Amino acid sequence: MPTDLLQIVESTTLDTETISSRTAQIHANVLSKSRYIHVPNFTKIHPDDLALLFAEYDGWFFGGQVKETLGAIPLRFRLSKRMTSSGGKTARCTDRSTGRVWYEITASATMLFGCFTGEDHRPITNSGITCRDRLDALQRVMEHEVVHLIEMLLWGKSSCSQPRFHSITLRFFGHTQNRHTLITPKERAFVKFGIRPGAKVRFRLDGIEHTGVVNRVSKRATVLVEDHRGQRYSDGKLYRKFYVPVQMLETVGQGVD
Numbered sequence: 642m643p644t645d646l647l648q649i650v651e652s653t654t655l656d657t658e659t660i661s662s663r664t665a666q667i668h669a670n671v672l673s674k675s676r677y678i679h680v681p682n683f684t685k686i687h688p689d690d691l692a693l694l695f696a697e698y699d700g701w702f703f704g705g706q707v708k709e710t711l712g713a714i715p716l717r718f719r720l721s722k723r724m725t726s727s728g729g730k731t732a733r734c735t736d737r738s739t740g741r742v743w744y745e746i747t748a749s750a751t752m753l754f755g756c757f758t759g760e761d762h763r764p765i766t767n768s769g770i771t772c773r774d775r776l777d778a779l780q781r782v783m784e785h786e787v788v789h790l791i792e793m794l795l796w797g798k799s800s801c802s803q804p805r806f807h808s809i810t811l812r813f814f815g816h817t818q819n820r821h822t823l824i825t826p827k828e829r830a831f832v833k834f835g836i837r838p839g840a841k842v843r844f845r846l847d848g849i850e851h852t853g854v855v856n857r858v859s860k861r862a863t864v865l866v867e868d869h870r871g872q873r874y875s876d877g878k879l880y881r882k883f884y885v886p887v888q889m890l891e892t893v894g895q896g897v898d
């Protein structure tokens with residue numbers, strides 16, 4: 642019955658010690674139960690690990706009532722390589738032809754594997770909590786996503802910019818913020834290589850040197866190179882577009898400060 646979950650969600654406030662002992666227990670359980678995650682800074686992960694993590698959180702924090710409330714509705718887990726600015730996502734999905742509904746929790750593999758590489762230029766915090774390792778960061782992602790799922794189940798919609806969400810994540814997990822600050826590929830590109838939109842750059846491709854301007858940075862940088870065979874852009878000039886790994890770019894002149 643959804644009322645049980647509602648009651649738990651509305652009436653629980655955990656103290657700091659309870660939160661840290663439960664999250665430490667989950668950390669240990671994932672390390673011992675997972676077929677892929679054997680060390681805190683794991684280098685392999687499988688969607689099954691997200692299912693495992695979800696089950697741990699549901700069990701330790703919500704008495705298994707999230708799964709209970711889902712009933713026969715499937716909950717699927719995905720790892721994304723394309724999510725490059727947020728750590729996770731929760732969605733309610735509907736199959737257009739059959740009308741069947743399921744929920745889906747996605748975690749960004751790109752974001753996780755980009756952090757705790759030994760080359761981070763700042764501590765990683767997530768939801769206002771400093772994360773000690775990659776698994777710890779993944780736990781913050783799951784804590785955030787599980788609350789999205791709970792709100793969707795109980796109230797039909799969810800928003801992490803609203804007070805209700807903040808209240809739940811604070812009372813259950815001690816989150817003081819609801820924005821992740823994992824290091825995005827964009828931030829890393831700037832700090833490590835000085836690459837940011839507007840920077841003038843040089844790179845070699847198939848033995849040819851190109852000079853252009855960075856238009857966008859995600860996993861790779863989009864570089865526009867003036868070329869008469871290119872496409873016309875809003876400044877009236879013709880450009881060819883290249884997707885280049887940031888480490889292949891060299892900044893030119895004083896384009897970056």
Ligand SMILES: [Zn+2]
Pocket residue numbers: 785789800801
């Ligand atoms: Zn959110």
